[in-house]
Each structure stands twice: as structure tokens, then as C-alpha cells.
Amino acid sequence: MTIKKDYVRPLDLKNGRIDMGHGAGGRAAAQLIEELFLKAFDNEYLRQGNDGAVFDIPAGHKLVMATDGHVVSPLFFPGGDVGALSVHGTINDVAMCGARPLHIAASFILEEGFPLAELKRVVDSMAAASREAGVPIITGDTKVVEKGKGDGVFISTTGIGVVAHGVNVSGANARPGDVVLLSGTIGEHGVAVLSQRESLEFETTIASDTAALHTLVAAMLEASRDGVRVLRDPTRGGLATTLNEVARQSGVGMLLEEAAIPVLPQVDAACELLGLDPLYIANEGKLVAVCAPQSAAAVLAAMRAHPLGGNAVRIGTVTEDPHHFVQMATRFGGRRVVDWLSGEQLPRIC
Amino acid sequence: MTIKKDYVRPLDLKNGRIDMGHGAGGRAAAQLIEELFLKAFDNEYLRQGNDGAVFDIPAGHKLVMATDGHVVSPLFFPGGDVGALSVHGTINDVAMCGARPLHIAASFILEEGFPLAELKRVVDSMAAASREAGVPIITGDTKVVEKGKGDGVFISTTGIGVVAHGVNVSGANARPGDVVLLSGTIGEHGVAVLSQRESLEFETTIASDTAALHTLVAAMLEASRDGVRVLRDPTRGGLATTLNEVARQSGVGMLLEEAAIPVLPQVDAACELLGLDPLYIANEGKLVAVCAPQSAAAVLAAMRAHPLGGNAVRIGTVTEDPHHFVQMATRFGGRRVVDWLSGEQLPRIC
Amino acid sequence: MCLAIPALLIEMIGPDQAIVELGGIRKQVSTALVPDALVGDYVIVHVGHAIGQIDPEEARRTLAMFGELAGATPALETQP
């Protein structure tokens, strides 16, 4: 047997598992960072190897910081996984403030016993998402919790971005008469995840729509820097809850056209089967925008010209309403309130 | 019974508990944010109510971003709790890059069934720590995981800060001949937490040293802007592991004086009892600095003049060493290697 | 409300077990309660069980009747 002088037995990425030592801050933790995280995310900032990352920003801009925890179960689902999600989700929250995302920080909470092979899959997927989006993961942290006190891996990501001059995007900016735009079909992410849940399992080709929306936002702001008033990604709680949030924040009402809201037939079918409403299902690659009426057409055209906005549509109008109701003219010809999600959306039998 | 028109039944902060609905993004989630988080952390950025927070920064500075997950058990321990820790820890990681911390983002992962009263205690403690430090929590996120898939509350915080001109602090900057300074006694945090662990319980007046170190850092940089080469808070893995990290990162060795390293008698006693070594015990309000030899005296004086550095001492010297060993002249008169922490530090019987 | 939905029976996969298709998704259901259902039938699925079947002819007649004048289409089944 010949052993190299500085040989260190590498992480067993095939059969190894996370143990408490990987979170204890010693040599095992350092090895995990080097052989897994650093290798996958490799960039100059992370290579600084310090408690945080130091970076420059273009002068004179406003900054945006956004954070999200990612706790999806199962960790892997059609169209994505918790890793890609954690990158896209935070890029999107930064972008929804009208900003160009620059950097991401990632905090991992690992459960003792989590297979290193799965962790590697997650980390590689994050790395790919970050590379593709051009938003590097520049600093991070890893903790390990005891078996039964976590769920494989939780990832909290925080993004930082810069807002261009003249951009003023906020959920508080909607005004009566504004136009509500939606970037595409709703409900795929939530249904793709549900389809993998034990005891709900069904076969479908629906894949999560998880995607980084910052380039779409850039195209929209290019079309009208000041006409885009609100941007929001309808994640948890779905389109319905997101629009209610905006209505309340801006002190307005909304009137939607059900017929205008695009839903894939498979998503519709899954919702019928489980007693769910696509309006309340999570999306991870869609955005809703409120635009000044005079800019709406240009913004919509810019969305449609972007690969992530090909199915963009105008779905409604902002109204004056002291109760901040989101209402909807139904495809059937009636009208109803589209309320906030109440509690958790559970599959129903009645 | 008279009910106000816009009455909404408030969160039951006395007997209520987290349920899955609090994480589903609907009305219950919104209520939790408003009545608990917003109220406690209240500031102009959080009140923006958007997916992220927009803020200005002083022109022309380098920025620092740092993130940490906080998973301590028990959540409350003598001298602190996970809330204070999550603020101090991230402020410290930003400060250890030589930066002035500006803002914090907080991501909460709550376990279904977690009592709201305990959550409030944690959140209030974070709010107090953030106020005291002058570093507001400007954006956040809350997720809920099923009972048995979390552990009460995990908090990932991310901090952003600005680096003054001329400051260049990095774990890679230590050079042979530099002086190693320590801001005070070691081991209190880890021992305070251990003292509460079931089956290890012992009675002690040791309290966690958890504290925000950014003003101490500011004082040190004031004393010598370019003489402070490395700053590091010896958290997980303790002083021993932190110094090994720096030695490796800078490609140097170190020689410590055991007699110079201050340890409280109670910490010493607890370590004797449990078979632990104070050098490997976590601290949450201490820093170690590597300084240019000509600046060391001034920096040490500045530390001693600061309330968090009253017991600051010079503990050793940076050496040339191709193996990057941290060595220690023992109080007893011998010499030994102070290695990285191996695995997890467990109480021993032999 | 007893959520139930018509779905196309596309394959029998075992004793009292079948695959149904609905808007492009497939799901395994029990057919123990509809012993006469055949591949090609539309069964009504409730909590993972087919509990009844759609009569295509009746469906057609119902659609034709909607909003017509009373008696304008062939009368629906009426119990005295």
C-alpha cells in the first residue's frame, strides 16, 4: 500500500452520511466545506474563506436584501429540488424589489444521517442554478441537528441586489386603474410537489416551474422603468394570497378575469382530484406585476418576448375598495371574492 | 357581547402554538408576522412589507455579507437564548471581516407545536439584541415544518456591513512574527449550554458570553486601521479550531502560551468534570485578533479600554511552519500541538 | 360535498384495481364498488374508489336540456 504524504481520506460521497461532527466546527466540518460546498460553488468570494464575504458594489445605488427559508418535502420533485429552489426563490425575492441580484449567502441546516450523496445532489443543483443565473453563492454556514430534529436539509438563502435609478417597485404602489399582469400558467410547482407525497401520489408530467426571474424583471423594467409599480412572485399561498397582500398593502381592491388566468389542464385535473384551487397553489417561476395603465402594453410585450414570460397575460385591474377585496369575474359569468388562503391548503374529500 | 367592526382575534401569545397554517403563507402567516415579528423588530425597512428590504448605503465602500444558522439546544440558557445569539453571531461574523454591520435578515424555521409564548420570548430577545447593537432586522421569512422535523426554532441570520477604507482584515493575512490577541476568558458559552443539557445538568453561575463585538472591533480598528490583520470569533470548535483555521488559511504556524489564556475557574471545573478542554469550547462574545507586531500594544490597549475586552491578553505569536501547526507552551513547562477539534466534543468518562 | 370526479378507466391492473386518467394525470383507484366497469368507461372517483359510472347517453341528454323550455327536450326521469 502506498499512501501519498499529504493524503487525506476524502468524503465518502457515495455511502457517507452527515453526522454531528460535520456540524461541530472541527476538521470534519472543514472537510465538508472544502470537498463539497467550495468545490460546487467555487468563486473568488467564497475562496476568501472568512466569516463573511467582502465585495464591491456599483456606486450610488440602493441595495436590496431578501431572505427565504426552504423546507420543501420531498427534497426532490419533478422539475427541481430544494437546491435549485433556494437559489431561484431568493433571486426572485430580490428581483421582485426591482433589483438586479448580485450575490447569495446560504445557510444549511442538515439532519444527522442525511446521505452525503443527496446533499451533493442538492448542492450541485444549487451551484448549477447559481451559475446559470449569474448570481454566485459567496458565503455560507452549515449546522447539523440531531436525527429527528430536522428533515434532511433546510436551506436559508439571502440575496443582495442593486436597484437601478428611477426604479420604484413596492407592493404599496398599486393604484386604482392599474393593470395586473401575470407571467404565465399557475400551480405547477405546488402540484408537482404534491404528486410525490406519499398517499397522494399520482402520475403526471407536471414539473415545477422553478426559475430565476431576474432577467424577466430586467426586460420589464427596460420596457418601462417607472411603469412597473408592483412585482411579486406568487409562491406560498398562490396567486390569490399574493394579490390580497398587494391589495392590502396598497389599500386598493382588484378585479380579476378568471378566464384570463392560464392553468395547465393537468394542474386543473390534479386540483379537481384533490379538492384544491389553483389560485392558492404555490408557484416558483412566475410573477405578477401591477403596471401603470399607459405602460401595461409595453411591459406585457416585453414579458411575452422573454422565454419565462411567453404566456404572460393581463389578468385584471386594480380597483378602489375600502375593504381591499380581490374579486373575480368567473368564467361562468358570476362574480366572487378571491380570499386569502385560510390555514394550510389540505387535500379534501368533501 | 360587543365586537368592534374590524376586530380580528389576536394571536394567543399565552397558550397558542405554531401550526402548519402559520407557514402556509395565508392569513394566519400574515397575522404572525404582523402581531409578532413586525411589532418586535419594528423599523422602516421591515414596514416596507415587500419580498425584500431596500436601503441606502454610504457611497464607495466595500460591503460584507455573512450568514449563520442558529440551532442551539436548549433554546434558552444562562445568559442568553437562540434569539440573542442569532443577532450577535451574525453581527460578529460581519465585524470579523472588519466591517460595520448595517442590517440583518432573519429566516425562521419553526416546528409545528412550538409554543407562541416561547417564540415571543425568542423574538423579543432578538429585537432587544438588535436594538442594543443598533443593527435593525430589516427583512425576514418564516417557515413551519411538521412536528418531529424541526426543533422548536432554527434561526438563520444574514448580516450586511460596510468596510472602511484602509481596512483589510482576513484569515489569510497572518504573518510570522505577528501577535495573537484574545479579548477575554474562553469557554463560558459552551459550558453554560452544556450545564442545561438533560443528564449532564450541573449547577453553576456560568452564563453565556453572547455579545455583539462590532463596537469592540471599531475601537480596535480605530487604534490601528492597518495593523489588525485577522479577526475571528472562536465559536464552534473553540479557540483551538479557530486558530488552526487561521494558521492553515495564512499558511503559518502559531505558538501559544497556555498560561496567558484566561479561563474562569468554573469553566475549568466543568471541563474537568466532563472531560472537556476549554480550548475546544464555543464562545459567542470573544474574538481573537492577529496584529502586526508594531500595532499590537495599541490594539491591546484599545481592547482593554472597551467593556467587552477588559480581560484582553496577548496569547501567542505567529510562526513560520510548513505544517501549519498551532503549538502551545504548557503552563506546566512542556509543549504540545493544539489540534483541530476532531468530530464532536462529547463529554467523556475516560 | 363529497368531492368526486368522472375519470376515464384506462387499464385494469389487478383484482379491483385500475388506472384512471383525468386531464392528463393518472391515478390508481379501487374498482371494488363498480364490478361492472370496463376499460373505456367513465367512472366517478371518490377517496380513491370508483363509486359509480357516467351514462354517456344521459349526459348528452342533460346537456341538451339545459335552459330549454320545459318539455322542449325529452323529459328526464321523474318519480311520481
Add this chain to the structure above:
Amino acid sequence: MCLAIPALLIEMIGPDQAIVELGGIRKQVSTALVPDALVGDYVIVHVGHAIGQIDPEEARRTLAMFGELAGATPALETQP
């Protein structure tokens, strides 16, 4: 190595249960294995049990002997 440590017995709190003090921390231990130990004694604590006691006079003699010339202090116990 059988980690064990001398600690001061400061209180008997029940049958075979006592509190010991060490460097300012207190811990409950079993005294079932040292039935003769009294408050004020130094007991040797291992895995939560006192397994022996310190003889103060012998401790003093040992300290005095360290590094002395052979036979310079009273000889320690020696078995043939």
C-alpha cells in the same frame, strides 16, 4: 483513562445522594460506594459516583516528596 476528580462533599441530600462542589460548580452524585464519606471530605467522582476519598495527610506528604532526593522525605508506602 477513567476520568475522575476530587470534589468537596458539601451536603448529603438523601440516601446515598450528595452534592459535591468543584471550582464553583455543584453536582449531584451517588455516595453508595463510599458509605463512610462525610460532609467536608473530598471524594473522587467518576461517572456520577463517588468511588473513593482523598486522604489529606497523604496528599500533603506526596506534595512534599515531589522531586526530593530519594529518602529525603518520609518514605511512601511500599509493598515488598
Add this chain to the structure above:
Amino acid sequence: MKYIDEFRDGGVAQKIAARLRAEAAPERQYSFMEFCGGHTHAISRYGITELLPANVRMIHGPGCPVCVLPIGRIDLAIQLALDKGAIVCTYGDTMRVPASDSLSLVRAKARGGDIRMVYSATDALQIARQNPGHEVVFFAIGFETTTPPTALAIRTAHLEGLANFSVLCCHVLTPSAITHILESPEVRQYGTVPIDGFVGPAHVSIVIGSAPYEHFAQEYRKPVVIAGFEPLDVMQAVLMLVRQVNEGRTEVENEFTRAVTSEGNLTAQALVSEVFELRASFEWRGLGEVPYSALKIRPAFASFDAERRFGLGYRPVADNKACECGAILRGVKKPTDCKIFGTVCTPENPMGSCMVSSEGACAAHYSYGRFRDIPVRVEVAA
């Protein structure tokens, strides 16, 4: 989706709406009760109320198996999970129903109870097979639609000799509930509560057929139209009820012939009678004790009866005093007549049965209809 989309056609809806406007006599009020939550849901979700003439009013009945589940029954399920350490399996719908001590199954789960949501009774069986060391109880709720799958699960467990599986049976019967409403003093005294007819259950009728409703039509002189749950089905059923009223008929008509026959699903009925028998009385939330309105497990399957197996004793628990559900379910009051509607009682913190599921009268009004109580200006600028 075939047999679904065609029945949601807005153009056809306009046609039925026009017929209704033409045929509903302007000088009179029509009040119809849709017994089923499924119909309530369709009315809310598709905004059907807007399409009905102003003098046609729909009263939401007690037809939601979750809403009618009394506190005491949820308490039993919680007791099984928290005190007896059983794995309790149940449909998602029951998870949030309020129980005693501010609990619910969701909250009992948060307190450490092993409570699992299943999609089917079959899944509960599977959990029992996978956990031979644990008691697994299926908390079975539902009307006649949902009962046959439970019967099937019990029979399967019996055939397999599955020793750790049992069922907490809360299956109830719709005809008894409708009778109970019709027997209530307010409804009996003609004029107090004007129920001019019933939209009869859709999926329940697939199983039991249309025959069981003939009794009401005769006995109480009320028209019944069995209707599907799609919005066009509901509108057509209302049109058919208007016609019966106009013509003075009190018949059972079947709008849902594509799925409902007179005799129903005989296979399912046989299975249900093999496993279950009538309970002498059962408490309905909002209605109180209703005689012969529920099922229990036959002695032949006694070992699968969680009530016997764990020696559970039922303890009724009163609803919030302010709650008007009883009156609402009988059509005497509306949700907005309740003093705590939308304030103390909301979908997040339901106080009474009508707020429990989204099918409940109060919940449906809260989520879909409350804008109608408040004038909303919709101004589209430019």
C-alpha cells in the same frame, strides 16, 4: 376534462339564467335549500348567486360531513392520538375542525399526536400493515358517498386478520338530516321558514339512488331535484324547482341522470349493510341529536370498532353560545345575523359548524360572498 368542462359553460349558464328570469314569477319569493356543501361550493366558486333572479334565494343546508361533526367526536379522535397513543388517520378535511380546549386534530398533532392525513381508507389500512406494533385508527367521516370505502377497508382488515386496525365510525345519513330539518318547528309551522324545495345530493345519490327522497316529497309536500355538482347542474336544478313550485308539483326529479339511478349502487349498498347498522341516535353539530341518522359497526366486526376497542364514551360538548348555526342550517338566519361572524368567528378560528369547512354557510359567505354585503366601487381609470 370530459363530463366536467361541458357542465361549466358560461354561455349555457346565460341561457338558463334567461329562462329563470322568464319563469320565476316576479310577485313571489323562491327559497330553496341546497342540502349539500358541494352545491354550496359551486354556488360560491362560480358566482351563481349573481346569475339567479333577485327573488330566488338559496339556503345553505347542513350537507357537509365535516361541518356536522360535533366537538365530542373530534375529542374522541384526539383522545385516541394523545391519550391512547394510537396513530390516527383521517381525511384532510377533519384536520382543522375545532374540538374542546382550543384543540383540533392539527393542534393535537402539533402537541405530539401521531395524526396522519390520508387520501383514502385504503391508505390507513396500509399504515396499519406497516406499523404492526402500533394501534392504527381510521377516523371515518362522511355521508353515504364515503361510507362504502370505509366498509371495504373494514372487510379487508377482517379478511387479512389485521389485528391493529380499527375505525372510529362517524358516518352519517342524509335523508335523516333532511327529515330533521323539515320536522323542526320553524319549518313545520308553515310560513316561518320558507323552504320551497330542495336541491338534492349528487354523489350521495349515486350510492343510495333517488328513491329515498320520495318520502319527503310526499310527506312534507316539498319538491326535490337531485342535481350534479357542476354549476350548470345547479342552475338547471333551480330552474326545475321554480317550475315545480309554479306548477304546484312536489316531486322528486333527477337532473343528475348521467350518474344517478333510482336504486343507486347496489354493490355498495350491500357492502355497507354487511359492515354497518343504524345508530339509534347521533349528534350533528348545529342540529343536535338526530335519531337514526348515523351508522355504527356491526357486532360481527366489533374488533374493528375503535369505540369498543378503546372503551370510548361519548361526551357531548356545547358550541359557542353566540353561534347561530342551528338557525342558519334551518334557513331561519343568515351568517351575517350572527354577532361574531367575521370577527371572533373566522375560517382561521371557526366557532361553529358553519365556519368549519369552506362548504359551511358561514365560511362560504366569508370567503366568497361577503363583498355582497358591502358596496364596492370598481373604477377602471383611463
Add this chain to the structure above:
Amino acid sequence: MKYIDEFRDGGVAQKIAARLRAEAAPERQYSFMEFCGGHTHAISRYGITELLPANVRMIHGPGCPVCVLPIGRIDLAIQLALDKGAIVCTYGDTMRVPASDSLSLVRAKARGGDIRMVYSATDALQIARQNPGHEVVFFAIGFETTTPPTALAIRTAHLEGLANFSVLCCHVLTPSAITHILESPEVRQYGTVPIDGFVGPAHVSIVIGSAPYEHFAQEYRKPVVIAGFEPLDVMQAVLMLVRQVNEGRTEVENEFTRAVTSEGNLTAQALVSEVFELRASFEWRGLGEVPYSALKIRPAFASFDAERRFGLGYRPVADNKACECGAILRGVKKPTDCKIFGTVCTPENPMGSCMVSSEGACAAHYSYGRFRDIPVRVEVAA
């Protein structure tokens, strides 16, 4: 800390060091084995090697109850947790000892085994009381020091009639191990391995007394000095051994008179004989099967014996082929003689017994001593 700090005085250490330099004959080599990991630890932690004359060499013996635990024994504990579903309680030390299939107790816990670290056997008893529905096994390791608390726990469980508690007994005996080393061919053949004397156990001797060592001194003509675990104790013991060698004496001397008597703790000894009896043979990691070197639970307490209770059969498992632990434990080789020291075999991934606990010869050399193999320049600038 009284009775601790005085025994760590660096000034006194210099005094002993000076005596040693004066008395150790320059023309000869002194090789002493410290049997106990406690002494190894003191030597490493306080840097004692630096204070000894170059011709006095310390050989680390097998005196760590964790290091000597063979793979097959850990496998049994893992089997109890993963296959038998028992709650396995154990001291923190055993958690990371490598077992078969790349497992260890830590890793078995990560795979879902309910494995709990306890500080005391009493805590395991408490866990058994709190979990009446679960089997609770205390995985008991340790030398004579640790055995009496285990005996006490078994007797307590017996008196309480605790039906779900048992002990996987791996308690071993130090005198047998020392005899085994002295009986090994390398040591027997005078000259092959020069062990000139032993530093005898400290805390073990509190319990068993100094008398049991007299046998070696006579039979094998080797001096023994029983010494405390503080650094001054070790240095003084080395001085005393040098004197015996110089004077040609082979006696048992007691440096640790403040805690050790000739007869030991009779209460503890009586309790141990009540509960335990000798095993005919036991495998030690690195040493192989050693006759009469361990204890088992007496038939009177059979129901508390996990081996009988769960019908466990011991299966020996060989160490890594490259591992030189056997030779290292006999003083024939040094850690650096092992081909995989510090590369394949590290404290993170121990391959052999000597790397398992920080008391092991290889681990101690890795963590505290390896800088001595490599010339290190220490230059302090300015």
C-alpha cells in the same frame, strides 16, 4: 481546585525534571509503559515528554477501555439499536468507536437508532423508568473504576423490578491485560521489547487497591509505580521507576497514596462480586483474546444481561490489515511505524484501536505529538 491545581505546578515539575536528569544514568535507555490512557493523556496534554531526559521513553499501553473495545462488541450494541429497536444508552466515549460496515454508534444513531449518551449508569436506569414500553440497554464499558456504578445500577433495577432494563456488559480487568502483555513473546524474550517498568493505574487502583500488582513485580521482575493522573504524579512516578531500575528493585510502589490503599474500596469490590463473575475469555482490540480478562453478569441477575435477554452471539471482526496496534500496544512499534498513520487512519476515521479515543497511542501522537516528528522553525520577527 484543591487536590488538582497543586499537582499541576510547573515549578515543581522543573524540580522533578532536574532530579530525573541527575539520576537517569546517561549510558542506558529507560523504557516504561504507562498502562492507562489517563497517564497518556497527562503526558500529551502537559507536554511531559519534553521534560523527560532523552533516554527515558514512555510506551503507551492499552489502558483505555474505549480503545480496547473490539469491533464485534460495538456491532452488538448497534444490533440492539437498529435490529432489536432497543434504546441503547452509553457513555460519550463509545459513540465514535468504529464498528463493522463503516458504522459506529454515532452513525447508527444517524440511521435512526435510538442511541443516547448518558453521563452515568443511573441516567440509563432513569430512561428505562421513563420508557416502560421500550427495552432500554445500558452499553457498559470500562475498567474496574467504572464497574461498580454499573453493578449498582443492576442491583437497583433488580430491587425495583425494572422489567425493561438490561446491560450489555463489556467491563474488563486491567491486571489480566498487563499480564497478557508481559506474557507476549516479544516481551518474554528479554531484549526484544525493553519494558523496564510500569506506571500503574490510578483510579482503577482506588477500587482494587495496590495489592493486585504485586504479582507482576514478583513474577515478571518488573517495577510498578501506581501513580495519580496529574502531571506531577506522572513525573514523580517516572523518577521512582528510574530509581528502582538503578537500584535493581522490582517492587510495587504507590505514588498515589492520597487515594489508593493496599486493599482498595471494599464496598465497591463486594458489590462487583455480588453482580458480576469472571468471563473465561474476552477479546481486546489490538491484543486479541485474553483469558479471564473481563466480567459477565451472574446468573442471579440473568434477566438484566442483554446478551442473554436478546440471545446475542458474539462474532469477532478483524481490524484493518495495515493496523499495527497490537505491536504498538506491546511497545514493539510506534504510531509512525504504521503505514496508514495520519493519512487513512486519523481521529476522524480511526482504523485501529490506538486511534479511537484521544487516549490511544496513535490519537495522542496525532493530536499532541506529531510536531515532534517534524522540525518546526519558530521565528518571532521584530
